[in-house]
Amino acid sequence: MSVLFEPFPIRTMTLPNRLVLPAMVTRLSGEDGVVNDDIRARYTRFSRGGVGLIVVEAMAVHSAKSGPLLRISGGEFVPGLEDLARRVHDAGPSKVVPQIIHFLKIARSGWRQTVDMLSKDDLDAIVDAYGNAALRARACGFDGVELHMAHAYTLSSFLSRLNPRKDEYGGSLANRLRLPLRVMRSVRATVGDDFPIGVRFLGEECIRNGYTVLDAGPIAIELARAGADYISLSAGGKFEDARVIAGEPLYPYTGYSGDRCMPGAAYPDGANLAIPEAVRAALRAANLDTPVIAVGKLGTKELAEKVVARGQGDLVGMARALLADPDLPKKWQHGHEERVVRCIYGNVCKTLDENFKRVDCTLWPKKLGQAPESDDTTPPDWPAAGAELTAEHKEGRVVLRWKAATDADAMYGYQVFRGEALGEAVPLLTHHASVRALSARYEDTRVVPGATYRYAVKPYDLAGNRGPMSGTAHVRIPD
């Protein structure tokens, strides 16, 4: 059996496998922050897919205004969250924890509150808010709680090397850790010893003068000693290098640090693996066996297994890969990796989040609002005459057209494969794009003059069954 599907104990919960859905804001809730039908549907879908741990998107521990964001800041949110935890447990094997967050104020004018504007009373209130929210998480029936200390938010800004405070909460690493550790200890004291607490923080800030793994190791050690049961490592996502758009609030994922947080198609797979590897090694050197969650373009079973085998993580986090196909864990476990609908890391989901729009995956059939579900095992097929793929050069683009495939159940889309010819060599075809089933057509705008391109397409259905590859078509772009 693959190491990925071994049960994995964390304090009082045992995950059915080592696959984790890290928190991913969905923008499905209203500004009231209450759990609604869309939220229930989104998370029960992940549980049916079999992921080991679901971290429910960041929810606020305090009542500050924000766009659409879940909340856990008062008793009025408990019934909805309780119902959510119960439904996720009923739907499948997953364990489920909420990610709880405190954030500072930002304004459309570009102004933002920074940690040096907080009084000692404000800090006490933050500690209390986390403790109370964690207690609510427990009362709601969640299996644990995750403290959000990553990205551009309050506790991450304390940990940051750019923390501007001049008192005992800023400056040295020990001072920058003071508030996060107070929160950690207070949450532990509030929820008791039999409730798992995870922490997510940055292994690297990815901004100028920000901290690197050299600080992240000691941070992980201190948080683990203060009671953290797992360490989930993210990267970047800071305000400091965010793009400034007049009249818009800053979105902390628009600069280089944002790219490192959600590495797009141009980044290699496993782009951030050096981070969990270094932090995990620091924990082990301090005799701590706290599990580490690695994340960042970990979309194939082979890579996920390597992460565990190489000691780059104990648990494998996959946000976008699971958004694209929540059934990925089931498919991997049962040897059907070829049926996974693979994320293409084009970051449409990230752009939706940035614009406060509901976060759907661009690969899903339009208007479905959820990843499709099907148990069908029959792959789609081409018409008797084949796909009849054509490739035509038109004003600096290549237009591909083919005949629609059919499926016993329902078509989902087509994978477009492309190879670029160098001299006489026959080019290797690699996955280039995915197209929804509605259009048996694709425009390739990323072509250069003088090059020859070869294409093929492959249909896939709602269950992810792949049909046969079409014949190839090639085109030379004039000089």
Ligand SMILES: Cc1cc2nc3c(=O)[nH]c(=O)nc-3n(C[C@H](O)[C@H](O)[C@H](O)COP(=O)(O)O)c2cc1C
């Ligand atoms: C739309 C979207 C929303 C996200 N929201 C959160 C969040 O609420 N909390 C968090 O810690 N990370 C959030 N992330 C970051 C992911 O958890 C994850 O670290 C990142 O996407 C890289 O992992 P991946 O390559 O598996 O997608 C979000 C990512 C995306 C794409």
Ligand code: SF4
């Ligand atoms: S929208 Fe794009 S990046 Fe986001 S999950 Fe879907 S395929 Fe992946």
